[in-house]
Each structure stands twice: as C-alpha cells, then as structure tokens.
Amino acid sequence: MSAPEIHCEQGQRQVFCGLSGIVWLHRKIQDAFFLVVGSRTCAHLLQSAAGVMIFAEPRFATAILQERDLAGLADCNQELDRVAAEVLERRPDIKTLFLVGSCPSEVIKLDLGKAAERLSEVYRGRVRVLDYSASGLETAFTQGEDACLQALLPELPTRPAGERSLLIVGTLPDVVEDQFKRLFDELGIGPVEFLPPRHATEYPSVGNGTLMLLAQPFVGETARVLQKRGATLLTAPYPFGIEGTLAWLRAATDAWGIPAERLEAVTAPAIARAEKGLARQRELLAGKRISFLPDSQLEIPMARFLQRECGMELVEVATPFLDRQLMEAELPLLPSDLRLTEGQDLDLQLDRLRVARPDLTVCGLGLANPLEAEGLRTKWSIELVFTPVHGFDQAADLAELFARPLVRGALLKV
Amino acid sequence: MQLTLWSYEGPPHVGAMRIAASMKGVHLILHAPQGDTYADLLFTMIERRASRPPVSYTSFQARDLGRDTAELFKTTVEATYERFKPELILIGESCTAELIQDQPGALAQGMGLPVPVLPLELPAYTRKENWGANETFYQMVRGLLKSRVPAPGTERALRAQGARPKANLLGPTSLGYRCRDDILEVTRLLDSIGIDVNLVAPLGASPADLLRIPEADFNVCLYPEVADQACDWLRRSFGQPVVKTVPIGIGATHEFLQEAARAAGLEVDTTREPISSRMPWYSRSVDSTYLTGKRVFIFGDATHAVAAARIATEELGFTVVGLGTYAREFAREIREAAKRYGVEPLITDDYLEVEAKAAELHPELVLGTQMERHIAKRLGVPCAVISAPVHIQDFPSRYAPQMGFEGANVIFDTWVHPLMMGLEEHLVTMFREDFEFHDGATPSHLGPTTARMGQPAPEAQSEPTETAVVADGVLVWAPDAEQELKKIPFFVRGKAKRNTERFAEERGIQTITVETLYDAKAHFGR
Numbered sequence: 001m002s003a004p005e006i007h008c009e010q011g012q013r014q015v016f017c018g019l020s021g022i023v024w025l026h027r028k029i030q031d032a033f034f035l036v037v038g039s040r041t042c043a044h045l046l047q048s049a050a051g052v053m054i055f056a057e058p059r060f061a062t063a064i065l066q067e068r069d070l071a072g073l074a075d076c077n078q079e080l081d082r083v084a085a086e087v088l089e090r091r092p093d094i095k096t097l098f099l100v101g102s103c104p105s106e107v108i109k110l111d112l113g114k115a116a117e118r119l120s121e122v123y124r125g126r127v128r129v130l131d132y133s134a135s136g137l138e139t140a141f142t143q144g145e146d147a148c149l150q151a152l153l154p155e156l157p158t159r160p161a162g163e164r165s166l167l168i169v170g171t172l173p174d175v176v177e178d179q180f181k182r183l184f185d186e187l188g189i190g191p192v193e194f195l196p197p198r199h200a201t202e203y204p205s206v207g208n209g210t211l212m213l214l215a216q217p218f219v220g221e222t223a224r225v226l227q228k229r230g231a232t233l234l235t236a237p238y239p240f241g242i243e244g245t246l247a248w249l250r251a252a253t254d255a256w257g258i259p260a261e262r263l264e265a266v267t268a269p270a271i272a273r274a275e276k277g278l279a280r281q282r283e284l285l286a287g288k289r290i291s292f293l294p295d296s297q298l299e300i301p302m303a304r305f306l307q308r309e310c311g312m313e314l315v316e317v318a319t320p321f322l323d324r325q326l327m328e329a330e331l332p333l334l335p336s337d338l339r340l341t342e343g344q345d346l347d348l349q350l351d352r353l354r355v356a357r358p359d360l361t362v363c364g365l366g367l368a369n370p371l372e373a374e375g376l377r378t379k380w381s382i383e384l385v386f387t388p389v390h391g392f393d394q395a396a397d398l399a400e401l402f403a404r405p406l407v408r409g410a411l412l413k414v
Numbered sequence: 415m416q417l418t419l420w421s422y423e424g425p426p427h428v429g430a431m432r433i434a435a436s437m438k439g440v441h442l443i444l445h446a447p448q449g450d451t452y453a454d455l456l457f458t459m460i461e462r463r464a465s466r467p468p469v470s471y472t473s474f475q476a477r478d479l480g481r482d483t484a485e486l487f488k489t490t491v492e493a494t495y496e497r498f499k500p501e502l503i504l505i506g507e508s509c510t511a512e513l514i515q516d517q518p519g520a521l522a523q524g525m526g527l528p529v530p531v532l533p534l535e536l537p538a539y540t541r542k543e544n545w546g547a548n549e550t551f552y553q554m555v556r557g558l559l560k561s562r563v564p565a566p567g568t569e570r571a572l573r574a575q576g577a578r579p580k581a582n583l584l585g586p587t588s589l590g591y592r593c594r595d596d597i598l599e600v601t602r603l604l605d606s607i608g609i610d611v612n613l614v615a616p617l618g619a620s621p622a623d624l625l626r627i628p629e630a631d632f633n634v635c636l637y638p639e640v641a642d643q644a645c646d647w648l649r650r651s652f653g654q655p656v657v658k659t660v661p662i663g664i665g666a667t668h669e670f671l672q673e674a675a676r677a678a679g680l681e682v683d684t685t686r687e688p689i690s691s692r693m694p695w696y697s698r699s700v701d702s703t704y705l706t707g708k709r710v711f712i713f714g715d716a717t718h719a720v721a722a723a724r725i726a727t728e729e730l731g732f733t734v735v736g737l738g739t740y741a742r743e744f745a746r747e748i749r750e751a752a753k754r755y756g757v758e759p760l761i762t763d764d765y766l767e768v769e770a771k772a773a774e775l776h777p778e779l780v781l782g783t784q785m786e787r788h789i790a791k792r793l794g795v796p797c798a799v800i801s802a803p804v805h806i807q808d809f810p811s812r813y814a815p816q817m818g819f820e821g822a823n824v825i826f827d828t829w830v831h832p833l834m835m836g837l838e839e840h841l842v843t844m845f846r847e848d849f850e851f852h853d854g855a856t857p858s859h860l861g862p863t864t865a866r867m868g869q870p871a872p873e874a875q876s877e878p879t880e881t882a883v884v885a886d887g888v889l890v891w892a893p894d895a896e897q898e899l900k901k902i903p904f905f906v907r908g909k910a911k912r913n914t915e916r917f918a919e920e921r922g923i924q925t926i927t928v929e930t931l932y933d934a935k936a937h938f939g940r
Contacts, residue, residue: 012490013473017449037415039509039538044424045452048460057792063415067539070513079415086417103447103510106476136449137476137510175901182928269929273936280939347497366454366466373464393932396939 003331004338006322011345014366015295015320016049016382018134018144019102023050024386025148025196026059028171031095032200034060035087036134037080037112038102059094061087065104080115081122088127096200097123098148101133128155128200140320142218142296142385145171149195149222152203153229156195159207166192166252167204167231169223170216173388174198180239180391183249186266189256195222206231211255213248215239215390217330218297220323237329239390240398241305242274247329270392277396278309284403286311291353293363294320294344295381302362302384302398304333310399314338315358318349360406377405420765420785422740422803426536428453429546430506433554435467435588436616440554441500445487445518446508448473460806461589470494472511484516491522495529502558502621503531504550509538530621532557542763544639544715544741547587551616552643558624563651570653573631579678580612581657582630584645585637587617591718591802592816593637599818600636600661607675607682616640628652632677636660636817639715639741661817662721663825664694664729691819693826697730705830711736711777713760713768713786714801716744718816720751722781722800725825727755736760736775738768740783765789779833784808796832889918891926898928913938 019042022034036042043062050058063083068074080099088094097119099112112131119129132151134144149169159165166189168180177194184192193204208230214223217238227233236251237244246267253263290312292299299319306312317334318341324331334340341349353361354374361371361378368378379402389398427444434442435457444450450471457467472490474483495503505522519533532553536546573579581604586593594617601611612630613623627633627648632655635645645656655677661670675682696702710732712722716739726732738760739748745761752759760771769789772780780790780797784804790797799808800816815821891899902910910931917934918926 011473011493012451012471013448014451014454015448016452017447019449020452040418040421040423040425040542041427041450041509041538043418043421044428045449047420048452048456058419058788061417061419062421064418064421065415065539069415070539074415076415083415083417103449104513107479107510107513135476136447137474137479140448175898178898178901270932273932277936277939347493364455365459366451367458369458369462369464370466393935396936400939 002336004334004336004340007339007341009318009341009343009345009348011343012347013140013320013344014293014346014364015344016141016364017045017103017136018139018141018147019045019100019136020049020141021134021144021148022046022060022100024171025145028198029096029196029200030198031093032059032098033087033091033094033096034098034100035084036060036062036100036102037105037110038062038065038100039104040064042102042104057091059091065108070108076110077115077118081119084119084129088123095127097127097129098151099129099131100148101131101135103135103137106133106135106137130155140294142216142298143321145216146219146221149219150225152196152200153206153222153225155200156203156229157205158229159205159210161207162209163207164209164211164256165205165207166190167206167210167212167226168192168194169212169214169226170219171196172215172390176388176390176394179393183266183270184252187249187253187256187258187262189252189258211252213252214326216298217301217323217326218321220326223326235329237304237333238301240301241309241395242271242278242392243309244301244305245390245392245395246271267392274392274395278399281396281399281403282310284406285399287313288359288406289313289315289356290360290362290402291315291356291358292317292319293349293353293361293367293381294318294341295362295364296385297321297323298381298384299362300327300330300334300340303338304330305395305398306402307335308333309395310402312360312402315356316341316349316352318342318344320344360402362402377409379405416764418765420788422763422765422783422785423543424453424456425509425538426541426543426546426549427506427508427538428456429543429548430504430534430536430550431457431467431469432543432547432587432589433550433616434469434504435463436586437619437621439501439620439622440504441468441470441494441498441502442504442506443470443487443491443494443518443522444472444506444508445483445511445516446471446473447510448475450508450510456589460804461809462806463588467588468498468500470498474511479514483511483514484518484521487516487518488521488525491525491527495527501529502554503527503529504534504554505531506534506536507538512536512538530557545743547640548643548743551584551640552647554616554621555624555627555644556647558621559627559648559651562625562628578608578610579632579680580610580630581674581678582612582627582633582654583614583636584633585635585639585641586614587637587640589802590617590637590640591715591804591808592814592821593617595813595815596636596817596821598813599815599820600634603661603667603671603818604634604674607671608680609674609678628654630654631679632657632674634674638717639744660717660721662718662821663725664691664819664822665724666721667818667822691822693729693819693822696826702730702830705833706731708732708779708833709735709775709777710779710781711772711775712800713738713740713772713780713782715739716741716747718801720747721816723751723755725822726781726829729822730826730829732779735777736771738762738771740768779829781829798829798832888924889915889926890924892928895926895928895931898931910935 101112116129116131130151132147206229210231212231212233234251236248239245239248303317316339322342362381368380371378388394434440457463505519522531633645634657635641648654657673659670659673661667712719719739723734734755737752740763749759772789780786781800783801914934
C-alpha cells in the first residue's frame with residue numbers, strides 16, 4: 001500500500017504554543033516547577049488554560065519581562081536569579097526547576113541555558129535547574145513536551161554498554177503506564193523505564209543496549225538525541241487501538257526475540273475485552289465521515305485507528321508538523337487517496353471543511369463552538385492529550401471520545 | 415521581571431480584542447506569533463460565543479523571522495479584508511511583534527484599503543488589558559466622530575417638546591463581568607424614570623452606530639475601566655454630561671437614578687422603596703443577624719470593589735477589613751473609599767502581595783476575582799466572585815446582573831451562600847472529629863484544616879472511604895486491584911467500583927482482581 005500524498009500549507013494557524021504543555025507536564029512530574037520567562041501574554045495563556053482549576057499552590061509561574069528588562073536598565077540575569085530564589089523559597093519541596101523560554105525571551109535572545117547552568121551551580125545538591133524553549137516561534141502545542149524531555153536528557157545516567165533495557169518515551173497517564181508495565185512483565189521484557197518519570201529524580205538510564213518505543217508521536221527530537229546516545233528506536237505504529245497497541249508491543253517482542261505465540265497468549269484476554277468494548281462504539285462510528293484540523297500531531301495515528309478499527313471515513317487529516325521518520329509505520333496504514341495536510345492556512349481549511357461537511361470535526365476550542373453553531377459536530381482535540389487513550393484497555397474509551405458528540409447530537413431535542 | 419503566579423489582566427491586545435469582538439463590522443488584525451490565537455478561547459469557551467472573534471493573526475514562526483515578517487503582515491491584511499469586508503479595521507501588535515517593530519499600523523494605512531484603518535498603540539510591557547480596551551474604544555469613538563465635533567461655543571440643540579430623553583450606555587464589552595445582564599437591568603431602570611437608551615457600545619454596536627452617539631442627551635459611563643476616556647472626550651467635544659455613579663447596590667442605584675434624572679432634566683422621585691428588590695428585607699430579616707460584623711476582604715477592579723465595599727458595610731452590615739484593586743489607573747477611587755472605611759488601600763497587580771495581605775487580615779469572607787478564589791482556597795476562607803477576571807462559571811446562563819435592583823438580589827444570594835456553606839462545613843467537621851469519622855475523613859476546601867501551607871490539592875485527598883466488602887463479606891478486593899481502582903479519577907471511581915462488584919457477584923467471583931476490574935469495565939462500557 002502506498003502512503004498518501006502530503007499537502008503543505010502555510011498561513012494563519014490556530015494552535016497553542018508549546019507553553020501549554022506545562023498544563024499536563026506539571027501534573028506528571030510532581031516535584032518540578034515550571035518558570036516561564038516571558039510576557040503577560042504567556043502568563044495569560046497559562047492561566048486561561050489551567051486557571052479553571054483552583055490551586056492552593058500551582059507548580060508553574062511566569063517571570064514577566066518589564067520595560068526595564070527590555071531597555072537593559074535591569075540585568076536580566078540578576079533579575080532571573082532573584083525571581084528563581086523567590087520561587088524556591090516559596091516551594092522548598094521543588095527538586096527540578098525548568099526555565100521555560102518564550103517568544104519574547106527568544107527575540108531578545110536571553111540565554112536561559114547559561115542562566116540554568118549558573119543557577120544549578122548556586123542550588124547544587126538541592127535543585128536542578130534546566131531550560132527549554134516552548135515559544136510559539138519554535139513549538140506548536142505538544143512539541144513543548146518534546147522540548148521539555150530534551151532538557152531532561154543530559155540528566156539521564158548512562159547504562160553500562162550492552163545492557164539491554166526498554167525505554168518508553170512520551171507522557172502516559174499513570175494508569176496506562178502501569179498496564180504497559182504489567183504486559184511487558186508478562187512478556188518477559190525488562191527492565192522497562194519511562195520518560196518523563198513521575199518524579200524528576202527517578203531518571204531512566206540510557207546506553208547502547210537501550211531500545212526505545214515512542215508512546216507519543218510528538219517526541220521526535222527527544223528520540224533523535226537518545227539515538228545519539230546509543231539508544232535504538234523501534235519503528236512501530238503508536239499504541240492506539242488494538243492494532244496499534246499490538247504492533248507496538250510486537251516491535252518490542254521482536255527486538256527481544258520473544259516468539260509470536262507468547263505475545264499472542266499474553267495479549268489475548270486484553271484484546272478480547274477490547275474487541276468487545278470497541279464493537280459497541282463501532283456501531284456508532286462506522287460509515288461516519290471525519291476531518292482533523294491540525295493540533296497535536298496525534299491526528300495521523302488517531303485517524304488510522306478510527307478508519308481501520310471503527311470503520312470511519314477520513315475526509316481530511318491535517319497535522320501541525322509531520323515527522324516522516326516517526327510516522328514511518330503509520331503512513332502506509334492510511335488510505336492512499338486521503339487528503340493529508342501538514343501545516344495550516346486556517347480560513348482556506350475552514351472553506352474546505354464547510355464544503356465537505358463531515359459528520360465530525362476534530363479541532364481546537366477556538367473553533368469548536370463556532371463550528372457547532374454552523375451545524376457541524378465537533379470533538380475538541382485537546383482532550384485527546386488529557387485522557388488515558390493508549391493501550392488495549394483504553395481502545396473503547398478512545399473510540400467513545402469520538403462517538404460521544406455524535407450520541408449527544410442525536411440525544412438533544414432542544 | 416515580576417514573578418507572577420496569576421495575573422489579574424491580560425496584555426493590552428486582549429483588551430483590543432474585547433472591543434473588536436463586542437462590535438459588529440469591526441475586524442482586528444494582530445501581528446502575533448503562532449500560539450497567540452489562544453485568546454480566541456476566552457471568547458468561544460469562557461463566554462461560549464457561537465462565532466469566531468473577528469480577529470486575524472499573522473501567526474509568524476521562527477522561520478519567518480529570517481524572512482520578511484512585514485510582507486507576511488501585508489498579505490494577511492489583504493486576505494482578511496477580502497474575506498470579511500469589515501466596515502473598520504483595527505491594527506494591533508502582540509508583545510512579541512512589538513519587539514520586532516514592523517510598524518504594522520503604518521503599513522496597513524499605506525495599503526489604500528477602502529475602509530478606515532485604525533492603528534493601535536498597545537505598549538505590552540507597561541500596560542494591560544483594561545487599558546487596551548479603554549484606549550481602543552476611545553480611539554475608535556474619536557476617530558469616527560472627530561469630524562463631526564461642533565465648533566466651540568455651539569449650543570446643544572434642545573430636545574423636541576414631549577420627546578423622552580435618551581442616554582448612551584457606554585462601556586459594556588465582551589468578556590466583561592456580567593455586562594450582558596447589567597445592560598438589561600440598567601435599560602429597565604432608566605425606562606422606569608422615562609429615559610430611553612439611544613445606544614449601547616461597544617457591546618453590540620457597529621461603527622455606523624457609533625456615529626449616532628451625539629444624538630443622546632447624556633452618556634452613562636457604566637464601566638469606567640473601559641469607557642471613561644471616551645465619555646470624557648464626548649463631554650468635552652459634544653457637551654454630553656456623563657452619569658458616573660455605577661448602579662451596583664441599593665444605595666448606588668438610587669443615586670444613579672437621581673443623577674440620570676438630573677442629566678436628563680427630569681423631576682423624579684426615587685425615594686419610595688423599590689418593589690423590585692428583596693435585598694433590603696432579606697438583609698433586615700433575623701436570619702441575617704449573624705452576618706453583622708463579618709470581616710470581609712475586598713479586591714477586584716476599582717468599580718466593583720468600591721461598590722462592594724459600600725454594599726458590605728451599608729447594606730449587609732459586614733466589616734470591611736481590607737480593600738484593594740489591581741487597576742492602578744483607578745487607584746484614586748480606592749484610596750478615597752478606603753479612607754471612608756478606615757482601612758489601608760491595597761493598590762497592586764501582584765497576586766503574591768494580595769495573598770499576603772489577605773492572610774494577614776484573617777477575613778471571614780473574601781470578595782474578589784477568580785484569583786482570590788485561589789487565595790481563599792489556600793487560606794481555607796469562604797469566597798465569592800465580584801469582579802473580572804472570572805472563569806466560565808461566572809458567565810452564567812441565567813439572568814445574573816450585578817447592577818440595579820435585581821443585581822442587589824443576585825449579590826445578596828451570591829455573597830451569603832459561601833458563608834452558609836462555611837457554617838455547614840464547620841458542623842460537619844465537628845461531628846467527624848467527635849464521632850466515627852477520624853483522620854481519614856476529608857475536610858472540604860472550605861474547612862479550617864486546609865488553612866495550612868503546602869497542602870496537596872483536595873482532589874488528591876477526597877477519597878470516599880467506604881469499605882470494600884459487600885454482601886455478607888464474601889466479596890474481596892485483591893490488594894493490587896484495590897490499588898488499580900484508586901487510579902481511576904475519583905469522580906467516576908464510585909461507579910467503577912459498584913459496577914465491578916456487581917459484575918463479580920453476578921459471576922460468582924469472590925476475589926476481585928485487576929483482570930476482573932477490566933473485564934467489568936469492558937462489560938459495562940460507558
């Protein structure tokens with residue numbers, strides 16, 4: 001089967017910047033604090049995204065640049081030291097402090113890398129200070145996680161040469177992480193480690209015997225740096241749905257030399273369950289037409305799952321950024337006549353959408369309600385990043401996320 | 415640099431967006447990096463707007479910085495005009511575009527578009543959201559009306575004999591706190607004394623509508639944060655008086671009616687008790703006696719904070735222990751009010767300073783913004799919201815004005831509600847300590863035990879601790895299954911537990927394992 005042709009588009013983009021990754025990363029890495037160095041806009045973005053939760057004590061904040069910082073009247077580095085001290089005094093339990101770069105800090109070329117080095121020296125033994133950029137100039141939405149994970153890499157200890165291990169890269173909900181761990185245990189694969197870890201102090205180790213499976217399709221740069229440290233990337237589709245999860249596990253069992261029968265035996269009960277759950281959702285989804293607007297880079301694997309396992313028809317699948325290496329195993333699974341778009345020119349894309357009028361459109365929250373008002377059913381895409389959707393036992397849940405707006409649409413009589 | 419956990423206002427371009435999104439026929443073009451479209455969500459989610467805000471972005475990325483971002487801007491302007499054909503175009507920059515200095519305003523003005531183009535100066539590193547809204551509205555009103563300003567010394571034309579006086583309601587915006595319903599309530603109030611509303615702006619107005627502003631007898635400055643500059647300019651240029659009393663609270667509403675009547679040249683007797691407000695009686699009824707002297711800390715925009723302080727003291731019998739605002743532009747109003755109540759005024763946009771002050775004052779009730787809800791949670795103090803910034807729950811479906819007599823009813827319920835809950839919580843906690851509930855029991859976020867620093871968020875604590883054994887104790891949860899159950903979000907955990915147990919019972923399973931849990935999950939689906 002041949003992979004579909006890729007259309008590249010440029011223009012107005014309706015996506016989050018990488019800073020929004022902080023919203024889930026700060027929940028995953030529980031002893032880390034994210035300090036954005038940016039403008040009031042950055043602070044506003046973060047609190048608009050996360051502010052509906054009422055925090056007794058948030059683990060993120062913004063150091064807002066003032067006029068004096070821009071005019072060079074204040075030494076930005078001294079200012080940053082002062083702010084970092086304030087944060088750490090307030091939160092003595094913090095073990096890792098991320099200095100997060102933004103569009104303004106990048107345009108004025110504030111060197112956060114140097115600052116992180118300096119501060120690490122100051123707080124040596126107590127707090128590690130790391131830096132990454134999550135600006136809109138550099139990153140779209142989930143790419144913020146890729147950048148954050150890269151910042152963690154120098155911290156990872158080196159595994160002795162030739163010692164075999166499996167490293168799962170990309171944030172997974174804790175419950176999914178545990179499910180996968182159990183499956184790998186039963187298959188006899190180990191040690192299995194996860195990046196990011198739940199605590200920034202429990203780093204996985206990497207060596208030339210490390211095999212990598214990517215749990216998320218947006219951690220490409222992280223994977224490439226890990227390859228430079230000797231790790232081997234296992235090519236596989238992403239673990240969404242039965243097919244994706246099985247193929248993902250198979251990439252590991254093949255590398256470990258575990259016989260196919262063993263994989264079959266271990267996964268059979270979970271697959272049987274998943275098929276049962278999925279059957280119900282398939283009834284609701286089969287034959288329905290779906291379009292994806294670009295958001296998280298999850299679009300391609302999700303579309304593959306919905307088409308092959310739920311019987312949906314793909315109208316257009318757009319992704320903010322298409323990493324061909326990371327999509328190697330996914331692209332051939334898509335129908336070859338699909339309209340696949342990389343990037344975005346928002347108004348033109350909406351024109352196409354209004355002509356096609358799919359049964360369901362996956363899009364961001366800036367567009368969802370306006371499209372609903374035009375009579376189009378939508379599934380807001382950010383939820384796919386915040387919900388446990390990986391693995392066999394979540395396959396039906398994943399399908400249900402897409403079925404729910406359709407069910408609701410049919411249910412409401414007002 | 416300023417360390418900011420929460421910021422009270424967005425950047426000034428969000429203020430400009432609020433003006434554009436309030437109006438019809440206006441389109442804002444923002445020179446801004448990829449990602450700044452997040453602000454659309456404020457309108458489509460928080461306010462639940464059913465259309466995209468009329469804002470186009472250039473969405474430049476790092477790779478564009480090496481090329482010509484000015485050219486990118488011009489392309490965006492052309493495409494935007496062609497597609498939306500607005501009556502008026504606003505041009506603005508976000509904070510990052512301000513640094514790269516493409517001069518988009520001048521560029522757009524030089525493009526020969528067939529509609530007025532208004533470039534906005536929005537200094538993102540010194541000014542904030544309300545300033546941006548105020549400035550944008552002022553520039554727009556001035557830009558559209560300056561050619562119609564009568565010569566100095568011209569007398570205002572007299573109203574036709576027998577015609578009802580007319581007022582403009584200026585200041586309500588998209589994303590403004592309760593603006594939607596305040597307009598209805600104020601229109602009703604004015605109508606009750608024989609005054610018509612000529613125009614509401616910016617909310618719902620088009621540029622063509624703004625040209626009708628001078629037809630009114632006077633302007634009502636409902637939200638000074640947004641409209642005081644425009645009102646001042648209209649007074650100076652067109653001789654339109656400005657009604658400045660903001661009708662929030664019973665006393666203020668009476669004064670507002672008197673002031674509006676004076677501005678319209680009407681004789682109005684507003685001394686009779688309004689039938690439409692229950693608040694004065696509710697406040698006098700004996701059930702409210704326990705409210706007397708409750709210590710209250712008030713923080714918000716200046717208009718709502720000053721109004722709240724007056725209601726709290728004169729209409730509910732509270733004691734104001736702290737009063738402040740994040741709006742430096744309106745510090746004077748807060749200082750004057752603070753003097754009346756004998757408290758130190760707190761003028762700051764630093765959340766940490768507000769938090770420290772609130773902690774120091776030990777209030778029994780916090781009246782503030784969405785941000786003060788964080789503070790109140792940390793301190794374990796009841797809290798009600800009186801001012802923007804607010805989140806989605808404060809753009810309610812029901813009629814919920816703050817202004818006028820119905821506004822006073824709404825305020826009574828809203829402010830007293832958390833106090834009642836506080837009392838209930840207190841009793842519940844007492845009984846938990848006294849009887850079978852002990853350590854494991856969870857106090858709600860309003861309870862006194864969370865008042866310590868660094869407590870984990872309540873979602874981590876609030877585990878319902880019912881026992882795992884059902885039906886004569888034959889059904890047991892294996893420890894690993896029980897662990898697994900705890901990983902399910904707490905709000906669906908109860909249901910998952912019940913379903914699993916039912917599933918196990920039906921199949922005669924005695925020990926629930928992780929497998930059973932997932933088998934049951936697959937069986938029941940959603």
